[in-house]
Amino acid sequence: MDATIAERPSGAGSPPAIKPTRRRSLRSRIASCWLHLVLIPVGLLWISPLAWIVLTSLKTKIEVFDPEAGFLPAALNFANYPATLAVAPFGTYLINSILVTGSILIGQLITITLAAYAFARMEFPFKKILFTLFLLQVMFPIYAIFLTNFVTLHEFGLINTLPAMIVPFVASGYGTFMLRQSFRQVPAELSDAARLDGCGHLEILWHVFLPLVQPTLIAFTIISVVTHWNDYMWPLLVTNSDDVRTLPIGLGLLAKSDSGADWTRLMAGTTIVVSPLLLFFVIFQRRFIDSFMHTGVK
Amino acid sequence: MATVTLRDICKSYGKSETVTNVNLTVEDREFMVLVGPSGCGKSTTLRMIAGLEEITSGQLLIDGVDVTDLPPQRRDIAMVFQSYALYPHMTAYHNMAFGLLKTSKLTKTQVDARIREAAEILNITDLLGRRPKELSGGERQRVAIGRALVRQPKVFLFDEPLSNLDAKLRNHMRGELKRLHRDLGLSIIYVTHDQIEAMTLGTRVAMMSKGRLQQVDRPMDIYLNPANTFVAGFIGSPEMALIACRSDQRGTIRHNAFRSAVELKADNLPNDVLFGVRPEEVSFSRTAGMAQGKVEQSELIGAEALVQVRLGDELMMVRCQVSDAPQPGSDVGLDFDLSRARLFHAGTGQAINLVRE
Numbered sequence: 041m042d043a044t045i046a047e048r049p050s051g052a053g054s055p056p057a058i059k060p061t062r063r064r065s066l067r068s069r070i071a072s073c074w075l076h077l078v079l080i081p082v083g084l085l086w087i088s089p090l091a092w093i094v095l096t097s098l099k100t101k102i103e104v105f106d107p108e109a110g111f112l113p114a115a116l117n118f119a120n121y122p123a124t125l126a127v128a129p130f131g132t133y134l135i136n137s138i139l140v141t142g143s144i145l146i147g148q149l150i151t152i153t154l155a156a157y158a159f160a161r162m163e164f165p166f167k168k169i170l171f172t173l174f175l176l177q178v179m180f181p182i183y184a185i186f187l188t189n190f191v192t193l194h195e196f197g198l199i200n201t202l203p204a205m206i207v208p209f210v211a212s213g214y215g216t217f218m219l220r221q222s223f224r225q226v227p228a229e230l231s232d233a234a235r236l237d238g239c240g241h242l243e244i245l246w247h248v249f250l251p252l253v254q255p256t257l258i259a260f261t262i263i264s265v266v267t268h269w270n271d272y273m274w275p276l277l278v279t280n281s282d283d284v285r286t287l288p289i290g291l292g293l294l295a296k297s298d299s300g301a302d303w304t305r306l307m308a309g310t311t312i313v314v315s316p317l318l319l320f321f322v323i324f325q326r327r328f329i330d331s332f333m334h335t336g337v338k
Numbered sequence: 339m340a341t342v343t344l345r346d347i348c349k350s351y352g353k354s355e356t357v358t359n360v361n362l363t364v365e366d367r368e369f370m371v372l373v374g375p376s377g378c379g380k381s382t383t384l385r386m387i388a389g390l391e392e393i394t395s396g397q398l399l400i401d402g403v404d405v406t407d408l409p410p411q412r413r414d415i416a417m418v419f420q421s422y423a424l425y426p427h428m429t430a431y432h433n434m435a436f437g438l439l440k441t442s443k444l445t446k447t448q449v450d451a452r453i454r455e456a457a458e459i460l461n462i463t464d465l466l467g468r469r470p471k472e473l474s475g476g477e478r479q480r481v482a483i484g485r486a487l488v489r490q491p492k493v494f495l496f497d498e499p500l501s502n503l504d505a506k507l508r509n510h511m512r513g514e515l516k517r518l519h520r521d522l523g524l525s526i527i528y529v530t531h532d533q534i535e536a537m538t539l540g541t542r543v544a545m546m547s548k549g550r551l552q553q554v555d556r557p558m559d560i561y562l563n564p565a566n567t568f569v570a571g572f573i574g575s576p577e578m579a580l581i582a583c584r585s586d587q588r589g590t591i592r593h594n595a596f597r598s599a600v601e602l603k604a605d606n607l608p609n610d611v612l613f614g615v616r617p618e619e620v621s622f623s624r625t626a627g628m629a630q631g632k633v634e635q636s637e638l639i640g641a642e643a644l645v646q647v648r649l650g651d652e653l654m655m656v657r658c659q660v661s662d663a664p665q666p667g668s669d670v671g672l673d674f675d676l677s678r679a680r681l682f683h684a685g686t687g688q689a690i691n692l693v694r695e
Binding site: 227247 | 385388389390409410411415416417419420421423424425426427436437440441
């Protein structure tokens with residue numbers, strides 16, 4: 041009896057036992073494939089403008105408007121790049137862009153860490169009201185305060201200088217809020233331990249808090265750099281000479297040339313403007329993605 | 339090592355007072371355990387000694403020097419936290435070195451020597467290169483203790499250091515702490531809510547409730563002679579039975595379930611007293627016994643049995659041999675060990691001094 045019972049399942053069960061595993065592996069393969077089937081077109085869609093920009097920058101002017109011409113340039117024409125650089129002093133613009141974006145970032149990192157630490161870990165009068173004001177700043181669209189900012193800078197005689205593009209942005213309500221949330225997640229016992237280890241507030245901030253909120257700092261850095269690198273409106277408003285202008289304004293000059301937009305040069309210019317950021321991102325890709333996953337910023 | 343003296347220490351947040359008039363002296367090389375239920379003010383007291391909380395009023399002396407207003411790093415203390423509070427971005431080595439480099443003028447070689455020595459004592463030499471997240475709970479705890487040891491402070495403060503460990507590891511670390519205290523001759527103030535830790539570790543135990551010190555004594559003295567009903571109930575498991583009795587001036591204690599009056603000698607006994615008996619101070623009588631009770635339930639816990647007996651309106655626990663445990667529902671006679679019996683004032687809960695013969 042026992043033998044027959046034992047035999048039956050093994051004898052009858054073994055051939056179909058292989059089939060389900062085959063089906064399963066096929067199913068899981070399809071499952072992983074269809075994700076790629078969706079992701080690849082989306083990825084191509086995302087990269088297509090970028091590819092279009094780079095390819096156009098390598099075409100000749102005639103090719104751009106020729107309906108017969110293909111997607112790829114007939115011959116790689118790098119002449120657009122030196123020609124673009126000749127239209128406007130892009131070298132100066134690039135330095136200005138780096139100076140402006142860098143100064144804003146450094147200023148912001150200093151102000152937001154100090155403010156966020158105070159809001160997260162210290163008790164002082166009117167703390168709640170002050171914090172509400174910080175949040176209110178996040179809610180105001182930047183365009184709403186353009187005029188007052190302009191007048192203020194004018195009073196200080198800063199119009200058409202590099203500081204005009206830096207000073208209004210050295211504090212960030214958004215950054216303060218973001219960092220305060222991260223600081224609040226650092227266990228209170230860690231700062232107690234640091235106090236016993238002889239640290240004051242600034243040392244606690246430097247040795248304990250900042251190393252622990254690195255992902256948030258990186259996420260904020262990306263947001264800040266991208267925003268101010270690409271900013272067009274404000275620099276356009278407060279500058280009127282070449283030696284203080286930034287890259288996006290240089291691009292604007294190309295688009296407004298007398299004979300309409302000069303597409304090949306404009307695309308070459310765009311490539312020049314976006315490539316530092318792209319390079320920056322490619323190098324630090326993993327850290328960026330990690331930090332965004334960490335902070336939940338999307 | 340040093341003495342710590344707390345003089346009339348108070349702490350209040352706004353109008354609510356969390357610690358009231360604590361007077362306590364921790365002797366040199368003493369293991370003082372502050373114990374009490376959560377919210378009794380024991381952690382706040384420890385944090386005031388550490389300098390992490392401001393002292394609202396009173397005076398704190400370490401080795402006779404007033405440190406009431408000194409910042410933590412100038413009090414020459416080290417603290418081990420419940421959550422270990424190791425810096426997650428530093429290795430075990432740097433966790434131990436960080437405070438030492440900041441608070442002392444030692445050279446790097448001296449610091450290194452101290453860390454190696456402490457690591458040797460705590461058996462963590464192999465772990466020094468690891469970060470906290472690569473360590474188990476027990477290893478983190480050792481590193482946290484190591485961080486305190488290397489400082490060679492006058493006083494060690496422990497804030498519930500074992501409560502994040504599992505039961506087995508907790509027992510082990512308890513033994514380790516006792517060994518460290520004995521071998522290195524440390525002065526320790528240790529906060530816990532666990533009465534077993536308090537009983538096993540403390541040279542003396544300071545019992546706190548509602549922000550006030552209830553009793554400071556050696557563990558067995560607290561166990562045998564609790565100062566009031568709160569201490570009697572907190573220390574000991576199962577807790578001491580407190581039987582409401584009537585008494586007269588001469589020390590004759592009466593209860594409906596008592597066959598005859600119990601005679602205890604004391605001066606000025608109030609009319610209403612609580613008769614305190616621990617489970618092991620009662621036994622089942624082969625004869626009629628001193629009191630009559632009814633067994634409610636009986637739990638066999640391996641080596642012994644805990645029997646719940648109803649005595650009139652009250653329930654009490656009796657600890658006995660498994661073979662002696664009576665069946666639930668049966669009537670039993672009980673004998674009390676009167677040499678260890680205690681009386682409490684029914685109104686105030688304070689212990690009444692008995693005249694022992």
